[in-house]
Amino acid sequence: MNLRLAPAAFLLGTLGLASACAPAFASYVPHGSYAETCRQIHTEGPDLVALCARVDGSWNYTRIFMPRCDGNNVSNQNGHLTCGE
Secondary structure (H helix, E strand, O other), X not given: OOOOOHHHHHHHHHHHHHHHOOOHHHHOOOOOOHHHHEXXXXXXOOEEEEEEXXXXXXXXXXXXXXXXXXXXXXXXXOOEEEEOO
């Protein structure tokens, strides 16, 4: 192997291993009405993170620990993600 390519190959191999070891919930986005009033929806580890609309029209950055929801739907309650509604 070309010695100049060795660092790049190591980095790519390390990144591949890290993504293969990622927890299953990292890509799971739960169902719920929040998707209608929130944007920038994504996960960060076990947290669901979004920018959600408040009743007054402003936006709130919010997160919720998904395992706490225990499979229940998620909703936006005045700019805050909540479980089971």
